[in-house]
Amino acid sequence: EVQLVESGGGLVKPGGSLRLSCAASGFTFSSYNMNWVRQAPGKGLEWVSSIDSRSDYIFYADSLKGRFTISRDNTKNSLYLQMSSLRVEDTAAYFCVRDINILVRGISLGMDVWGQGTTVTVSS
Amino acid sequence: SSELTQDPAVSVALGQTVRITCQGDSLRTYYASWYQQKPGQAPVLVIYGKNNRPSGIPDRFSGSSSGNTASLTISGAQAEDEADYYCNSRDSGGSRRVFGGGTKLAVL
Numbered sequence: 001e002v003q004l005v006e007s008g009g010g011l012v013k014p015g016g017s018l019r020l021s022c023a024a025s026g027f028t029f030s031s032y033n034m035n036w037v038r039q040a041p042g043k044g045l046e047w048v049s050s051i052d053s054r055s056d057y058i059f060y061a062d063s064l065k066g067r068f069t070i071s072r073d074n075t076k077n078s079l080y081l082q083m084s085s086l087r088v089e090d091t092a093a094y095f096c097v098r099d100i101n102i103l104v105r106g107i108s109l110g111m112d113v114w115g116q117g118t119t120v121t122v123s124s
Numbered sequence: 125s126s127e128l129t130q131d132p133a134v135s136v137a138l139g140q141t142v143r144i145t146c147q148g149d150s151l152r153t154y155y156a157s158w159y160q161q162k163p164g165q166a167p168v169l170v171i172y173g174k175n176n177r178p179s180g181i182p183d184r185f186s187g188s189s190s191g192n193t194a195s196l197t198i199s200g201a202q203a204e205d206e207a208d209y210y211c212n213s214r215d216s217g218g219s220r221r222v223f224g225g226g227t228k229l230a231v232l
Contacts, residue, residue, distance in 0.1 A: 047221035110157030110172030
């Protein structure tokens with residue numbers, strides 16, 4: 001079964017740091033581009049970051065202003081998100097998401113596998 | 125522009141057809157994908173590319189695009205289709221992703 005399982009969420013004070021992990025199973029992790037997507041309570045989805053299969057191409061949402069770092073370890077079938085200088089507005093469920101391996105002009109057509117999410121709460 | 129605009133809420137009578145739209149300049153260049161999210165659950169991909177459904181998605185879901193507008197059509201809406209629907213595509217540069225604000229679909 002194809003599966004993504006996030007971990008590492010929790011309660012952190014403003015200005016603090018947190019590292020999220022995502023364990024992938026049931027597919028060849030090293031062949032897929034991956035993403036983090038978040039959703040604040042009662043709000044819509046927000047794309048956070050993406051990383052290609054070999055970590056050559058990494059992109060972030062402009063709103064993060066350099067506070068988050070995405071990485072992956074293909075030997076461990078794992079995706080990570082290092083979050084620093086956390087703000088109250090970073091409070092959200094964070095989803096680990098796989099890009100569909102169907103490309104047009106080098107661009108994936110969607111995101112086909114989602115984890116259940118891990119919750120990050122930033123509060124004093 | 126890197127924004128995608130969706131109507132906040134749409135309703136449809138049981139068994140009728142409903143169209144959910146997503147507008148944005150980048151849709152003239154890049155395909156949209158569509159996601160269904162029910163309360164307390166992770167989103168599910170329902171349409172990608174020109175008009176492709178992942179395995180397990182009913183054929184009452186279809187996608188289309190014209191100019192700067194992508195559409196998700198549900199033909200013969202069922203009670204279980206009541207959910208939030210999000211479009212997603214690329215920004216104008218193609219490297220970043222962007223979601224629409226979401227449309228809450230009520231099946232009456």
